[in-house]
Amino acid sequence: MATHLTPLWEVFIRSRNGLNHKHVGSLHAADGDLALQSARDVYTRREEGNSIWVVRSEQILASDPDKAAETFEPAADKVYRHPSFYDIPDDVGHM
Amino acid sequence: MTYAQPIKTAFVETLITLGDDHLILGHRLSEWCGHAPMLEEDLSLPNMALDLLGQANNLYSYAAELEGEGRSEDDIAFLRNARQYRNLLLVERPNGDFAHTVLRQLYFAAAMQPFWQATLNCSDERLNGFAGKAVKELATHIRHCGEWVIRLGDGTDESAQRMRKAVEELHIYTDELFQPNAAMRICVEAGLIADPAAQRDIWNTTIATIFKDAFLQVPEIAFPQQGGREGLHTEALGHLLSELQYMQRTYPGMTW
Numbered sequence: 001m002a003t004h005l006t007p008l009w010e011v012f013i014r015s016r017n018g019l020n021h022k023h024v025g026s027l028h029a030a031d032g033d034l035a036l037q038s039a040r041d042v043y044t045r046r047e048e049g050n051s052i053w054v055v056r057s058e059q060i061l062a063s064d065p066d067k068a069a070e071t072f073e074p075a076a077d078k079v080y081r082h083p084s085f086y087d088i089p090d091d092v093g094h095m
Numbered sequence: 096m097t098y099a100q101p102i103k104t105a106f107v108e109t110l111i112t113l114g115d116d117h118l119i120l121g122h123r124l125s126e127w128c129g130h131a132p133m134l135e136e137d138l139s140l141p142n143m144a145l146d147l148l149g150q151a152n153n154l155y156s157y158a159a160e161l162e163g164e165g166r167s168e169d170d171i172a173f174l175r176n177a178r179q180y181r182n183l184l185l186v187e188r189p190n191g192d193f194a195h196t197v198l199r200q201l202y203f204a205a206a207m208q209p210f211w212q213a214t215l216n217c218s219d220e221r222l223n224g225f226a227g228k229a230v231k232e233l234a235t236h237i238r239h240c241g242e243w244v245i246r247l248g249d250g251t252d253e254s255a256q257r258m259r260k261a262v263e264e265l266h267i268y269t270d271e272l273f274q275p276n277a278a279m280r281i282c283v284e285a286g287l288i289a290d291p292a293a294q295r296d297i298w299n300t301t302i303a304t305i306f307k308d309a310f311l312q313v314p315e316i317a318f319p320q321q322g323g324r325e326g327l328h329t330e331a332l333g334h335l336l337s338e339l340q341y342m343q344r345t346y347p348g349m350t351w
Binding site: 027041 | 133135136138139142235238239242243246
């Protein structure tokens with residue numbers, strides 16, 4: 001099928017209530033309704049989830065891999081941003 | 096549940112009749128596996144086929160149990176001749192092009208979904224269980240195939256022309272969806288299944304709504320085609336069965 005009529009969509013599945021939607025792959029579809037239908041058939045056949053998002057791949061903007069160093073490395077030496085310098089009382093349990 | 100005669104025989108025959116619809120249509124859809132126009136549909140069509148084959152398996156198993164004559168669901172599925180099958184003529188129609196396939200599936204699902212929904216209120220618990228599963232599965236078939244009928248009918252000149260041709264060729268088989276045979280009528284009377292004939296209005300509404308968006312006309316049926324419910328089939332069923340039954344006929348009782 002001509003791909004200009006069936007552009008690429010990215011598929012996100014939430015595996016359980018309370019969890020985030022996670023990217024699982026992509027597919028071709030003529031529009032959003034058919035993309036959701038196909039996502040159900042392609043990516044949830046084995047009970048992988050209970051919610052589906054689809055978004056046109058061309059709508060996703062990505063950070064520039066050539067600028068990865070300036071984008072991400074400045075965070076490397078700022079360990080104080082991690083909330084790991086607190087004593088958590090035992091009663092609080094897992095955070 | 097146990098049933099006295101003549102209800103028992105009628106119920107067994109009805110379960111096999113419904114099983115035949117699901118088996119034959121499921122087999123037809125499975126023929127698309129590896130041949131669909133795009134990978135996404137190559138998964139969707141066999142998914143729907145598996146829904147139908149699962150229902151056929153349930154219905155045949157229950158029929159075999161009730162009958163109590165030592166037949167298994169496989170014997171019922173694979174070891175009868177064409178005249179002993181009671182499926183609708185609609186479901187044995189060859190796949191044709193993609194337009195034919197999605198329209199055939201829509202026609203069937205739009206009648207069977209309300210049928211199973213109404214059967215949920217009937218008295219047989221086991222059948223209610225099958226109905227509960229079928230209602231959800233067929234709702235997705237209606238949605239999926241309805242969306243495609245709309246896309247093709249409201250698509251390019253060629254897709255619209257193919258969709259119109261599919262309607263012209265398949266619509267004459269739809270009357271039979273609402274024509275129960277004698278065994279089914281006994282079960283309707285006994286409160287075991289919903290009345291297929293009573294689902295016609297819901298079917299009409301579903302089809303009219305989808306056809307409106309698809310710019311398709313609902314044709315008048317001058318000469319409705321029927322006979323499958325009495326075992327009078329088209330040539331297409333024989334060819335289908337020769338493929339479906341080949342393995343069990345050639346190697347009786349084989350398993351793997």
